[in-house]
Amino acid sequence: MFVDSHCHLDRLDPETHDGDLAATLDAARARGVSQFLAVAVTLEGVACLAAIARDHDDVVISAGVHPLHQVPEEPDIESIKEVAERFEAVAIGEAGLDYHYLHPDRVDSLPDPVPSREVQRERFRRQLIAATELELPVIVHTRDAREDTLALIREHTDPAVGGVLHCFTEDLEMAREAVRLGFYISLSGIVTFRNADALRDLARQIPLDRLLIETDSPYLAPVPHRGKPNQPAWVVEVAECIAATRGISVDEVAMQTTANFYHLFHAAVPQAPEIVKDALA
Ligand SMILES: [Zn+2]
Ligand SMILES: [Zn+2]
Numbered sequence: 001m002f003v004d005s006h007c008h009l010d011r012l013d014p015e016t017h018d019g020d021l022a023a024t025l026d027a028a029r030a031r032g033v034s035q036f037l038a039v040a041v042t043l044e045g046v047a048c049l050a051a052i053a054r055d056h057d058d059v060v061i062s063a064g065v066h067p068l069h070q071v072p073e074e075p076d077i078e079s080i081k082e083v084a085e086r087f088e089a090v091a092i093g094e095a096g097l098d099y100h101y102l103h104p105d106r107v108d109s110l111p112d113p114v115p116s117r118e119v120q121r122e123r124f125r126r127q128l129i130a131a132t133e134l135e136l137p138v139i140v141h142t143r144d145a146r147e148d149t150l151a152l153i154r155e156h157t158d159p160a161v162g163g164v165l166h167c168f169t170e171d172l173e174m175a176r177e178a179v180r181l182g183f184y185i186s187l188s189g190i191v192t193f194r195n196a197d198a199l200r201d202l203a204r205q206i207p208l209d210r211l212l213i214e215t216d217s218p219y220l221a222p223v224p225h226r227g228k229p230n231q232p233a234w235v236v237e238v239a240e241c242i243a244a245t246r247g248i249s250v251d252e253v254a255m256q257t258t259a260n261f262y263h264l265f266h267a268a269v270p271q272a273p274e275i276v277k278d279a280l281a
Helices: 021-030 046-055 077-086 117-134 146-156 172-180 197-205 232-246 250-264 266-271 274-280
Strands: 002-007 033-038 059-063 091-098 138-143 163-165 183-187 211-213
Touching (some): 002 232, 021 033, 033 046, 033 232, 033 266, 059 266, 117 138, 163 172, 172 197, 183 197, 197 232
Parallel strands (some): 183 211
């Protein structure tokens, strides 16, 4: 039994996913994926995610603003909390810091201008405070911003509530510090990439009871599906890669990452399959 702990179900291209979302989710269910966390990138997008969750019992959602998203006005702490409560989000996010595109000698770029470091930090800070006040875990997107990400988490997050560093691609030292701060580390299809030896090394060294798995669909399809739009069914490839890397069974990775998911996202437990609830009890 697998959980896709991070997917963007409102961004899947219907043309490439057998015509509709229901079929895409069915394909994942057929491979044993029993829970999906649909992650928000804007507060305005949360209503659409909530509609998907209404239609599918095994979908839960988050509420938050992505660090790279341009917004006309920065939401304050109260409005973040209001949206999260109104739509019954199980987490705040994705929130965080992404300095990658602000680096002077980067070679890639985004179509729109990227929010400055200062804007990103204030946006992240507000979401961390909202999460702490609601006692909800936070889904953190972090890239090329190790020190600032950890400093803000340290200052504003309750380790008893914690969160996850999603689609993790930073170093082992950062992962270990995040674990000390009550966080989980989530690995995506990147762990299967040929040049990802450092990440596989990290996948071996992080305690299994601190790992989550995700697809980040429709982005970052794992080997052997690279280049195609990603889908939640392929979280199984991520689990298989971690199992092979650690020399344990896929079942063990599936069981432990599923238990970890419900341990972190406690508000999702009522939606868990009965067999999972029994195991957690
Ligand atoms: Zn992200
Ligand atoms: Zn994402």
